[in-house]
Amino acid sequence: MSDAAPRLAAARAELLAKTPRCREISEERAEILNSGLAANLEMPHPIFLESGAGCRVVDADGNSYIDTSVGFGLHMLGHAHPEIAEAIRDRAGKGWMFGIHSTTQMTLAELLADASPCAERVVFCNTGTEATFYAMRAARGFTGKTRIGLFDGCYHGAHDYGMFVTDPASDPDAPQPLPMGHGVPAQIAETILLLPYRRPAAIEQIQARKDELAAVIVEGVQSSNPQPGAGEFLAELREVCSDTGVLLIIDEVITGFRVSYGGAQELFDVKADLATYGKILGGGLPIGAITGRADVMETFTGLSAKNGIFSGGTFSGNPLTMVAGSAAVGHLKAHPDIYPRVNGAGDRLAGAINGFCREHQLPVQMKNVGSMFHLFFQREQIDSSRDLHAREQTAEKAFYLQTLNRGVLVPGTQRAFLSAAHTDADVDELIRVFSESLLDVQADGLFVG
Ligand SMILES: Cc1ncc(COP(=O)(O)O)c(C=O)c1O
Structure with a gap:
């Protein structure tokens, strides 16, 4: 590889030389700790982070990086924001x-109810996975129907009811579901309906199967x-959900407080029956939440309620998360200019990279909705996840x-994200680093298309 791709070999050697402690930790860790559940990025080289502030993180060897993950998108204000840190210290x-209930929950519940266009009621849980799981259960309880429509290319967390990918x-x-990995009972496939994303056939299928469908769940932005x-x-x-009596669940775990303060529902002026947050x-700190129409949310009020469902969790609405969340969301509310x-920074980044790729005829494109973005290593147009081709894996x-x-x-x-802590100069630096890195990959001859 080093002869065939000298720039890549040089970069790998340089990275190895400056991250000896990271390598050590990686070797020690392999003895005892399975990765997987503890969220880690699949990095080209093991990197273990020691600290983060603003848009930067520092690894175990003291190297600093501009972070475009920001905790899988959750640090909208950047790492270790002083107001959030202060709220956590105080609590x-x-x-x-x-x-049992604490005095901390109402503040965040009110902020969420005010921000979420469909919120007549709010329920807290601990992760986005729990939120979508409960929203599906509530929809089943409320309607008395079983099946939930999911879309090709979606992600709603790690529970069995969302663990399906499309048979290519x-x-x-008419996408057919395949379980994502082993351990997902085949019978669960009978409780879902995989629908094509952004295709008229989805609307037709919802109309045709309305009597089976409790709800469809869709990400605000996939x-x-x-x-x-x-x-x-x-x-x-x-429109089709209102016409057919199928509930519309909009999964705002990523888009909530990201694409706009009121999430995708506000940005696109569409109101869900239930929405999920995280x-x-x-x-x-770990959180999930469900908001929605009062009559559907009534199912959460206990088993004795009409169509009542079971919900519960030791850590749901815990005070530490509540104060951290209130500090973050309170800051976002007070600074609408963010x-x-x-979003402008995301558009500028994508515009610059797409222009650069066109100019250099690189088979790479950046897609973004405001500050959420993703680089795709392919020339072909992408309308849905069915158009994704992993042709340029080596280059990627x-x-x-x-x-x-x-x-x-x-x-x-x-997925990659910008935060309020990324300055114009940081975005300039991202454009420079992305462009130079793409040219190195091209000079190494690693693009096939
Ligand atoms: C749209 C969406 N829904 C649900 C989840 C699950 O959230 P969590 O990882 O907090 O369980 C995610 C996680 O990335 C997500 O992107």
Whole structure:
């Protein structure tokens, strides 16, 4: 490889030389700790982070990187924001977990109810996975129907009811589900309906199967394929769901407080029956939440309620998360100028990189909706995840290593984000590093298309 791709070999050697402690930790860790559950980015080289502040993170060897993961998108204000840190410190001195209700929940509940266009009621849980799981259960309880419609290319967390991918051999208008990995009971497939994303056939299928469908769940913007056209499709779904009596669940775990303060529902002016939240809402601590129509949310009020469902969790609404979330969301509410600025920065980054790729005829494109973005290593147009081709994998991996060695952490196949802490100068630096890294990959001859 070193003869064939000298720039890649040089970058790898440089990175190895400056990260000896990271390598050591990686070797020690392999003895005892399975990765997987503890979220880690699949990096081209093991990097273990020691600290973060603003848009930067520092690894165990003291190397600093501009971070474009920002905790899988949750640090909208950057790492270790002083107001959130202060709220956590203050709460740590007063006790941070009681189980029974604390005085801290109302502040965040009110902020969320005010921000979420569909919120007549709010329920807290601990992760985005729990939020979508409960929203599906509530929809089943409320409607008395079982099946939930999911979309090709979606992600709603790690529970069994969302763990399906599309059989690539299936008809694009009738995608067939395959379990994502082992351990997902085959019978669960009978409780879902996989629908084509952004295709008229989805609308037809919802109409045809309305008597089976409790709800359809859709990401505000599909993180596997972020594009502004998402809004038109949400509006079509709203219409067909209202016509057919199928509930519309909009999964705002990523888009909530990200694409705008009121999330995708506000940006695209579409109101869900239920919406799910996570990530930014918790100020960096674990959180999930469900908001929605009062009659549907009534199912959460206990088993004795009409259509009541079971919900519960030791850590749900815990005071530490509540105060961190209130600090983060309170700051975002008080600084509405953050959204045009961060969204503009995302558009500028994508515009510059796409222009650069066109100029140099590189088979790479950046898709973004405001500050959420993703680089795709392919020339072909991408309308839905069915159009994704992993043709340029070698080039893609080499690119991540090149950027890392230049001090920019790109979260690989995970989604990338800007935060309010990324300045114009940071965005300039991202453009420079991405462009130089792409040219290195090209000079190494690693693009096939
Ligand atoms: C759209 C969406 N829904 C749900 C989840 C699950 O959230 P969590 O990882 O907090 O369980 C994610 C996680 O990335 C997500 O992107």
